[in-house]
Amino acid sequence: MEKFNIVEGLAVPLDRPNVDTDAIIPKQFLKSIQRTGFGPNLFDEWRYLDQGEPGIDNSKRPLNPEFVLNAPRYQGARILLARENFGCGSSREHAVWALLDHGLRVVIAPSFADIFFNNCFKNGVLPIVLEAERVEQLFQATEATPGYALSVDLPSQLIRTPDQGEIAFEVDAFRKDCLVRGLDDIGLTLQHADAIRDFEHAHRQAAPWLFEKQD
Amino acid sequence: MSGRTLYDKLWDAHRVRQDADGTALIYIDRHLVHEVTSPQAFEGLRMAGRKPWRTRSILAVPDHNVPTTDRSAGIADPVSRLQVDTLDHNCADFGITEFAMDDPRQGIVHVIGPEQGATLPGMTVVCGDSHTSTHGAFGALAFGIGTSDVEHVLATQCLILRKSRTLQVCVEGELAEGVSAKDVVLAIIGRIGTAGGTGYSIEFSGSTIRGLSMEGRMTVCNMAIEAGARAGMVAVDDTTIDYLAGRPYAPQGELWQQATSAWAELHSDADAVFDKTVTLDGAAIRPQVTWGTSPEMVVPVDGRVPDPDEESDSVKREGMRRAMQYMDLKPGMPVTDIRPDHVFIGSCTNARIEDLRVAAAVIRGRRVAETIKQALVVPGSGLVKRQAEAEGLDRIFLAAGFEWREPGCSMCLAMNADRLQPGDRCASTSNRNFEGRQGQGGRTHLVSPAMAAEAALSGHFVNVSHSSE
Numbered sequence: 001m002e003k004f005n006i007v008e009g010l011a012v013p014l015d016r017p018n019v020d021t022d023a024i025i026p027k028q029f030l031k032s033i034q035r036t037g038f039g040p041n042l043f044d045e046w047r048y049l050d051q052g053e054p055g056i057d058n059s060k061r062p063l064n065p066e067f068v069l070n071a072p073r074y075q076g077a078r079i080l081l082a083r084e085n086f087g088c089g090s091s092r093e094h095a096v097w098a099l100l101d102h103g104l105r106v107v108i109a110p111s112f113a114d115i116f117f118n119n120c121f122k123n124g125v126l127p128i129v130l131e132a133e134r135v136e137q138l139f140q141a142t143e144a145t146p147g148y149a150l151s152v153d154l155p156s157q158l159i160r161t162p163d164q165g166e167i168a169f170e171v172d173a174f175r176k177d178c179l180v181r182g183l184d185d186i187g188l189t190l191q192h193a194d195a196i197r198d199f200e201h202a203h204r205q206a207a208p209w210l211f212e213k214q215d
Numbered sequence: 216m217s218g219r220t221l222y223d224k225l226w227d228a229h230r231v232r233q234d235a236d237g238t239a240l241i242y243i244d245r246h247l248v249h250e251v252t253s254p255q256a257f258e259g260l261r262m263a264g265r266k267p268w269r270t271r272s273i274l275a276v277p278d279h280n281v282p283t284t285d286r287s288a289g290i291a292d293p294v295s296r297l298q299v300d301t302l303d304h305n306c307a308d309f310g311i312t313e314f315a316m317d318d319p320r321q322g323i324v325h326v327i328g329p330e331q332g333a334t335l336p337g338m339t340v341v342c343g344d345s346h347t348s349t350h351g352a353f354g355a356l357a358f359g360i361g362t363s364d365v366e367h368v369l370a371t372q373c374l375i376l377r378k379s380r381t382l383q384v385c386v387e388g389e390l391a392e393g394v395s396a397k398d399v400v401l402a403i404i405g406r407i408g409t410a411g412g413t414g415y416s417i418e419f420s421g422s423t424i425r426g427l428s429m430e431g432r433m434t435v436c437n438m439a440i441e442a443g444a445r446a447g448m449v450a451v452d453d454t455t456i457d458y459l460a461g462r463p464y465a466p467q468g469e470l471w472q473q474a475t476s477a478w479a480e481l482h483s484d485a486d487a488v489f490d491k492t493v494t495l496d497g498a499a500i501r502p503q504v505t506w507g508t509s510p511e512m513v514v515p516v517d518g519r520v521p522d523p524d525e526e527s528d529s530v531k532r533e534g535m536r537r538a539m540q541y542m543d544l545k546p547g548m549p550v551t552d553i554r555p556d557h558v559f560i561g562s563c564t565n566a567r568i569e570d571l572r573v574a575a576a577v578i579r580g581r582r583v584a585e586t587i588k589q590a591l592v593v594p595g596s597g598l599v600k601r602q603a604e605a606e607g608l609d610r611i612f613l614a615a616g617f618e619w620r621e622p623g624c625s626m627c628l629a630m631n632a633d634r635l636q637p638g639d640r641c642a643s644t645s646n647r648n649f650e651g652r653q654g655q656g657g658r659t660h661l662v663s664p665a666m667a668a669e670a671a672l673s674g675h676f677v678n679v680s681h682s683s684e
Contacts, residue, residue: 033254093361122363209466
């Protein structure tokens with residue numbers, strides 16, 4: 001996993017509540033057995049005017065000029081501004097892979113759906129929860145100011161705005177540590193392999209039916 | 216000290232270790248696997264030179280991509296076929312039990328787990344699928360995970376978790392005739408919203424919930440995620456135990472006795488304290504119909520499509536306007552004037568035998584309306600299909616003009632060939648009405664099996680609850 005320290009870049013405002021993972025990456029693209037290559041199909045149904053299918057040349061498809069990600073001023077954005085309950089719906093991690101593949105490393109919203117929020121941290125994407133009022137201010141500033149770029153400093157837990165402002169944010173200590181160091185948490189868990197084996201042994205004694213007839 | 220909730224008990228019984236930072240390592244008893252969210256996890260396992268920790272905890276089945284028509288020639292779509300083949304190869308390589316596409320037990324992962332008794336009370340159950348909450352109906356802690364966590368469970372049999380808050384949703388009273396578990400859970404989501412359960416595990420309780428069959432409880436827990444909660448659960452009682460007795464993966468003999476006496480503890484203590492409690496009057500619940508593009512956009516069938524202008528919150532108002540435009544509906548329109556042209560009876564929410572019996576009872580001796588372009592029945596599993604055929608339900612559906620299909624996820628998410636075309640409007644017993652969910656440009660109204668069946672016959676929504684008129 002790519003380490004996350006300071007990410008600087010344009011912010012792009014996606015002004016819709018309850019953006020679900022079906023919208024982030026429609027189901028026909030989940031048939032891939034890879035983790036990469038989802039970027040061109042991020043928000044596919046909003047981004048293009050035609051119907052997307054796996055394997056077609058996305059560069060030749062008609063873009064929806066009204067969709068914010070297509071606006072010239074937001075090209076190359078690394079930070080997504082979003083509304084309430086971002087990432088609701090399915091558990092598909094492909095949603096995070098699509099954001100990452102498109103170059104987005106940070107999502108800022110008043111709230112996130114739980115599974116999506118968790119999936120972000122597993123892939124080096126930082127979801128930041130701010131009060132709705134704060135998010136609204138960022139929306140307004142981004143829309144009013146072409147080239148509005150933010151600097152997201154994870155070690156200091158600060159977002160720096162172009163007008164020298166600083167916005168503090170909260171992040172779980174364990175998840176922060178994994179992101180900053182780019183750690184594989186399977187490796188971390190396997191450091192406790194003995195504890196898992198001990199637990200498993202006791203669990204089998206207490207509830208043997210959970211270990212019977214398993215196939 | 217106050218008593219423990221069911222969630223507390225399940226959490227405590229699976230905690231391998233507690234870290235000072237608030238996270239805990241939680242042991243997983245049952246890992247269900249399907250073809251869409253597992254290939255990258257198996258690949259990661261191989262690349263790191265790891266093996267599954269406990270192969271026998273895993274049960275795999277292809278369900279999202281499988282065709283629901285004749286399967287003798289395999290899967291026509293090469294991309295879908297590759298994903299199903301990849302699951303077959305991964306299971307063969309690692310010695311994992313799989314109900315492959317031609318196995319008579321194949322079906323939707325959340326239907327076959329309970330059907331086999333592979334989901335048991337007191338278990339932790341995970342799957343790379345958000346509707347894993349379904350299995351909480353058995354007094355289990357069950358929740359969906361992403362692919363990285365699928366790999367984590369394969370490699371370690373554990374997950375690193377932080378304890379959630381607890382939400383008790385208490386529904387009391389006898390349901391009116393024609394009102395089902397689906398209406399109960401849609402009414403709950405309408406009340407608390409799609410983010411109302413975010414950060415919580417929900418325990419569904421009260422006399423209405425206790426009065427539901429296991430199929431009904433699964434329908435309710437299935438949609439906990441649509442209220443934002445990763446896990447939903449119901450306490451164990453005789454209904455739970457009666458359902459499990461004799462199932463292939465359930466314990467037998469002496470172990471069954473031991474197990475059932477342990478399961479008697481799987482309820483919240485009388486003095487347990489929840490972080491939040493919501494109460495609904497079950498007797499007042501009417502058949503529900505979603506009008507918008509989020510499950511919280513729901514009204515009773517005898518109600519009207521709401522007017523965004525009456526919503527004070529500007530973000531919500533804009534969301535309602537966008538949904539109304541996408542759904543091509545007008546504010547104030549009676550729900551009974553909405554005319555679906557497709558009907559889908561299926562999905563992990565409502566494709567169990569009880570659901571098919573209810574729908575068939577509505578349909579018996581009648582015909583699908585001429586305005587309906589397609590009416591599909593997709594049983595949740597091969598065994599559900601066989602049972603329904605033994606009861607003659609297939610003949611009722613076919614005689615009425617429904618198509619009777621092979622089991623799978625089908626038009627719930629349209630990863631296989633079953634999908635809506637732009638502008639199609641579907642009365643669906645599934646769980647999500649998101650934009651494009653059932654096919655790009657398709658419009659979904661979530662309803663119960665009885666409501667979907669009646670809409671197919673009448674060509675518009677009809678109140679199936681006679682006693683509430």
